Amino acid sequence: MSEPTHEQIVSALHSMPAITLAPGPRLDAEKHGALPLPPSxxxxxxxxxxxxxxxxxxxxxxxxxxxxxxxxxxxxxxxxxxxxxxxxxxxxxxxxxxxxxxxxxxxxxxxxxxxxxxxxxxxxxxxxxxxxxxxxxxxxxxxxxxxxxxxxxxxxxxxxxxxxxxxxxxxxxxxxxRGAWIPIALQAFAHYIKDLDSRFSDQINSPAARELLWRHIEKWDGTPDQSxxxxxxxxxxxxxxxxxxxxxxxxxxxxxADGTGSDVRAGELALEGKGLSVAGTKLYTQAPGDGELVAKLRVVTLKTNEVRTSGLPEIDGAPGGSLEGFGILADAFNALNPLLGFKTDVLIRSHCFVPAVSxxxxxxxxxxxxxxxxxxxxxxxxxxxxxxxxxxxxxxxxxxxxxxxxxxxxxxx
CATH class of the missing domain: 3.40.50.1820 (Alpha/Beta hydrolase fold, catalytic domain)
Structure with a gap:
C-alpha cells in the first residue's frame, strides 16, 4: 500500500478526539457503568x-x-x-x-x-x-x-x-x-503539528493554559518563559x-511533604516515534543545564528539528500531582490506523504537573x-x-x- 497522503493524515487526526493534556479517564480505561444522579x-x-x-x-x-x-x-x-x-x-x-x-x-x-x-x-x-x-x-x-x-x-x-x-x-x-508544568518537549510537539491538527497547540496556547503554566512557549522553537x-x-x-x-x-x-520525588529522571527518553510518519521524533524529560536537548521533532516531513532549553530545573520528577502527558500523546497516536505511520513507544508516561510546593x-x-x-x-x-x-x-x-x-x-x- 502507498504511503498516506497529507490529506489522509489530516483527516485521520481530526477524526480522533483532541489530544488534551488534562486529568481524566484514559482512552483504554474501562467505562464506569453507573450514571450521575439527577441534580436537585x-x-x-x-x-x-x-x-x-x-x-x-x-x-x-x-x-x-x-x-x-x-x-x-x-x-x-x-x-x-x-x-x-x-x-x-x-x-x-x-x-x-x-x-x-x-x-x-x-x-x-x-x-x-x-x-x-x-x-x-x-x-x-x-x-x-x-x-x-x-x-x-x-x-x-x-x-x-x-x-x-x-x-x-x-x-x-x-x-x-x-x-x-x-x-x-x-x-x-x-x-x-505558583504555577503548573507541561514539559517543553510536549509543548513544542503540540505546536510542531499545528498545520496537521491545531487543537493540541490551541490548548497549550489557550488563555487559561498561558495563565497557569510556569513556563510556556507559543511556537515549537520559542524560548520558555513566563507568558x-x-x-x-x-x-x-x-x-x-x-x-x-x-x-x-x-x-x-x-x-x-518530605521532598521525595518520583522515579522520573532528568534527560531520559520519554517518547519515541516508531511509525513512518513520526520516525525520528524523540521527546525527553527536562534536564538542567545550558543547551539541553529536550526534543527531536519530525512529523511527515523529511527534516528533523531539535529543541533545546537552558536554565530549567529537574521538574518532571519533582514531588507533586502527576499527569500522564507523554502517555496521553502516545495513546492518541497508537489509536490511529497503523498504516498512517504514527506508531509511538512511550517509556515514561507521567511527569509532575502541579509540584507539591505550588x-x-x-x-x-x-x-x-x-x-x-x-x-x-x-x-x-x-x-x-x-x-x-x-x-x-x-x-x-x-x-x-x-x-x-x-x-x-x-x-x-
Whole structure:
C-alpha cells in the first residue's frame, strides 16, 4: 500500500478526539457503568452551569459547598465531574451529602477560557447560593486544580469590591498556586503539528493554559518563559490582595511533604516515534543545564528539528500531582490506523504537573532546591494557606482519595 497522503493524515487526526493534556479517564480505561444522579436543580449562570445536589434530608440549600471544575477544553460535563469525584477511589459526593452538605458542582462553558472570565461565573454562583440558602450557615467555596484559582480570585475580588460572600472556608484541591508544568518537549510537539491538527497547540496556547503554566512557549522553537498572560494574571491577583481574607484558607496536595520525588529522571527518553510518519521524533524529560536537548521533532516531513532549553530545573520528577502527558500523546497516536505511520513507544508516561510546593503555596518552581524542599520541615505561614495536607505518596493530579478527602471534609462548616 502507498504511503498516506497529507490529506489522509489530516483527516485521520481530526477524526480522533483532541489530544488534551488534562486529568481524566484514559482512552483504554474501562467505562464506569453507573450514571450521575439527577441534580436537585440546575443553575444557568453567566459563562457556566451549576449542578446542585441537596444534602440528605435537606429540602433546599442548607450547608452549601461549591466545587469549581478545573482546566480542560470545551464545556464542563456533569458526567466528568461524577467520574472524578464519585466513581474513583472515594465517593466524595455521596459522603458530602451523607454529612448534610449541599454539593454545588460549578462548571464553565469553556474550561480553557481565562481564569478571570470564569471567576465571574464563580462569583455569580456564590451570589446565587447566598440568595437561595435556607438559614445562615456559611458557605465553603473552592475547587479542583484551576478551579481553586478561579474561586480564590472570585472571593478576593468580591472582598475588594466590598461584597459580603458569606464564605467561612476556602479550599483548593491540588491547585497550582505558583504555577503548573507541561514539559517543553510536549509543548513544542503540540505546536510542531499545528498545520496537521491545531487543537493540541490551541490548548497549550489557550488563555487559561498561558495563565497557569510556569513556563510556556507559543511556537515549537520559542524560548520558555513566563507568558504575558500569566504576568497579567499575577498582577490581577496582587491587585485584589492575593487571597480572600475573611474565610479560613486550606488546601490539599497530591504530592508528598518530605521532598521525595518520583522515579522520573532528568534527560531520559520519554517518547519515541516508531511509525513512518513520526520516525525520528524523540521527546525527553527536562534536564538542567545550558543547551539541553529536550526534543527531536519530525512529523511527515523529511527534516528533523531539535529543541533545546537552558536554565530549567529537574521538574518532571519533582514531588507533586502527576499527569500522564507523554502517555496521553502516545495513546492518541497508537489509536490511529497503523498504516498512517504514527506508531509511538512511550517509556515514561507521567511527569509532575502541579509540584507539591505550588499546591500548598510555599515555594516557587525556579530551582531544584525549591521544588524538592521538605515541606514538612517548613513552618506554617510561609504561603497563603492557613492549613494544608499532603498525600502520603506522589499520585495523579486531582486524584480523589479517602486520605485527602476526609481531612477536607472534617474542616467544612
Amino acid at each position: 436543580t440546575v443553575w444557568d449562570l453567566p459563562g457556566g452551569t451549576a449542578w446542585v445536589y441537596y444534602g440528605e434530608g435537606n429540602r433546599g440549600l442548607v450547608r452549601p459547598v461549591i466545587f469549581a471544575d478545573g482546566f480542560n477544553t470545551g464545556p464542563s460535563s456533569l458526567d466528568f465531574c461524577w467520574e472524578i469525584m464519585e466513581f474513583g477511589d472515594y465517593a466524595l459526593i455521596s459522603e458530602l451529602r451523607r454529612r448534610g452538605h449541599d454539593v454545588i458542582l460549578l462548571g464553565f462553558h469553556e474550561r480553557s477560557a481565562s481564569i478571570l472570565d470564569n471567576s465571574r461565573t464563580a462569583q455569580a454562583a456564590i451570589h446565587r447560593a447566598v440568595a437561595e440558602r435556607l438559614g445562615d450557615s456559611p458557605l465553603a467555596v473552592g475547587g479542583f486544580s484551576m478551579g481553586g484559582l478561579v474561586t480564590r480570585h472570585a472571593l478576593a475580588k468580591m472582598e475588594s469590591q466590598g461584597v459580603d460572600h458569606e464564605t467561612s472556608l476556602y479550599f483548593s484541591y491540588d491547585s497550582p498556586h 504575558d498572560e500569566r504576568a497579567a494574571f499575577l498582577a490581577e491577583m496582587a491587585a485584589v490582595g492575593e487571597w480572600p481574607r475573611r474565610p479560613r484558607r486550606i488546601g490539599v496536595a497530591n504530592g508528598v 499546591a500548598v503555596d510555599v515555594r516557587d518552581l525556579d530551582t531544584d532546591e525549591e521544588l524538592y524542599a521538605s515541606i514538612s520541615e517548613l513552618p506554617y505561614g510561609e504561603g497563603g494557606l492557613d492549613e494544608y495536607r499532603l498525600a502520603s505518596r506522589n499520585e495523579g493530579h486531582t486524584l480523589v482519595t479517602e486520605e485527602l478527602c476526609t481531612w477536607l471534609l472534617d474542616r467544612l462548616p
